[in-house]
Each structure stands twice: as structure tokens, then as C-alpha cells.
Amino acid sequence: MPRWEVAFWRDRYAVLTLDLQIPRHIGIIMDGNGRWARQQRRPASYGHRAGVRAIKRVLDACETLGVKMLSIYAFSTENWSRPRAEVRALMRLFHETMQREIDEMHRRGVRIVVSGRRDELSPRMRERIEEAMTRTAANKNGVLNVCLNYGGRAEIVDAVKRLVADGVEVGQVDEASIASRLYNPDLPDPDLIIRTAGERRVSNFLLWQSAYSEMLVTETLWPDFDMDDLKTALADYASRVRRFGGRPEDEEAAQAAVR
Numbered sequence: 001m002p003r004w005e006v007a008f009w010r011d012r013y014a015v016l017t018l019d020l021q022i023p024r025h026i027g028i029i030m031d032g033n034g035r036w037a038r039q040q041r042r043p044a045s046y047g048h049r050a051g052v053r054a055i056k057r058v059l060d061a062c063e064t065l066g067v068k069m070l071s072i073y074a075f076s077t078e079n080w081s082r083p084r085a086e087v088r089a090l091m092r093l094f095h096e097t098m099q100r101e102i103d104e105m106h107r108r109g110v111r112i113v114v115s116g117r118r119d120e121l122s123p124r125m126r127e128r129i130e131e132a133m134t135r136t137a138a139n140k141n142g143v144l145n146v147c148l149n150y151g152g153r154a155e156i157v158d159a160v161k162r163l164v165a166d167g168v169e170v171g172q173v174d175e176a177s178i179a180s181r182l183y184n185p186d187l188p189d190p191d192l193i194i195r196t197a198g199e200r201r202v203s204n205f206l207l208w209q210s211a212y213s214e215m216l217v218t219e220t221l222w223p224d225f226d227m228d229d230l231k232t233a234l235a236d237y238a239s240r241v242r243r244f245g246g247r248p249e250d251e252e253a254a255q256a257a258v259r
């Protein structure tokens, strides 16, 4: 067996036995629904429906593997520029899915939060969101953060507006005062951000929070993403050294020398 394959299976086995560092919070840029649908000569909305099934699979996988928080990029502030029929189909799908899945999410003890500019969504969508967030607010088993009409720049603009509205003095403006005014200040920054379908860009996702996230791009199209893809991503994550701008290997050496 070639050496890389040995390493791959070793990592894979380690994930299976949970003998490694599991990210607390994963962000996913769920891309590739359109390409998946096109491959089957179907409209984009067909791909988006398959994308919802993938979300359910990944939620199951997260529960099994012990990932407690998941942020999913469902609709960006730029996605309004898509054909009207696609936008309408997507909004209908979000509404329907939220209505259908809420009981199950609640039963599993998952807290649902929605990040994004809610005032630009329809009143009936806002109602569903309020209901989902209120009903699941006290749940403790995990968090599903649905980024809907979300833009990282819009989020920072909205935080700065609140800062100004709160009358914060120039001298008082720091990272903490901005971070505490983001949409979900209680969520820790994502440890790992996965983008499906091969594009190597951030597309306005969690700009502030991803400052030190590990990034992983997979060629798998979102509707095909499954437990195995997630395990592979976790094995990759576990092999990384997070430095946060420091020199952790020197600190380890210094500690070893003291010992």
C-alpha cells in the first residue's frame, strides 16, 4: 500500500474511533446544487431539494461524530441576483423545510438560530424563523446556525450601525465591542470551514468569524456530500497545526525542556 494511503486509512480509522480533535464548530458553504442538477438535466431547484437532503445527512453525521455546532450558508445577500424563479423556489423550499423539520430538530435538542438580514425576508418566512428560534431557544445538544440572506459584509455593517446607535465612544471601539454586536455573538468562531464543489473562495461567508478558521475545499457537489466526506474532512482537520499567529511548536519544546 502506498504511504499516503496508509496515512489516509490511519486518519480514517482515528476518526472512526473518535481518537482525534473534533472541531467544535463547522461552517459549510454548500455549493454545487446547480451543477448537480445540470448533470441530470434538471432545473436548479431540483438540486436545491437534493441539497436539503444532504443537510439532514450531515446533521446526523455531526451528531454521530460529536460536532456540536454547524453553520450552513443557505442564501447569500448576493443570491437575490439569481433568476426570479430560482429565488422564489429557494424561499419556498426554506419555508417548507423549516416547517417540516422543526419538530425533529426540537426532539433532538438542537437550538436553531438564523443569521442574516431578516427584515428583507417575507413576513411568513420571518414568522417561521421566529417560531423555530423561540421554540428551540433552550435546547442544549447542539446549534444549527442557518445563514439566510446572510453576507459577512452586511453583518459587519449592521454591527457598526448598532455600535453607533448605542453611542459607543471612539476610544471604546475595539474587537470585542464589534464582535458582541454580530448576529450571534454567543457562537464561538468556526474551527473549520468546508466549501463543496471546488470553488476556492469565501463568497462573503462569516468574514469576521473565519479569521483563523481552517479552510477545506472538496470537489464533491453539495447534494452528494455524506458521512464519508465529513469523516475525510475531520481527518484532514485533525492533521493541521493551528498557530493563531504564534509559534506553538516552540512553546511545546520549552515545556518539554522544563519537564
Ligand code: IPE
Residues within 6 Å of the ligand: 030, 031, 032, 033, 034, 035, 036, 044, 074, 075, 076, 079, 090, 197
Ligand atoms: C449553492 O448551490 C446553493 C445556493 C447558493 C443557494 P449553487 O446553486 O450555487 O450551485 P452551482 O454553483 O450553480 O453549481
Ligand code: IPE
Residues within 6 Å of the ligand: 029, 030, 031, 073, 074, 075, 076, 079, 199, 201, 203
Ligand atoms: C455561496 O455560493 C453562497 C451559498 C452557498 C449560499 P455561490 O454559488 O452563491 O457563490 P459564488 O457566486 O460562486 O461565489
Ligand code: MG
Residues within 6 Å of the ligand: 031, 032, 033, 034
Ligand atoms: Mg454556486
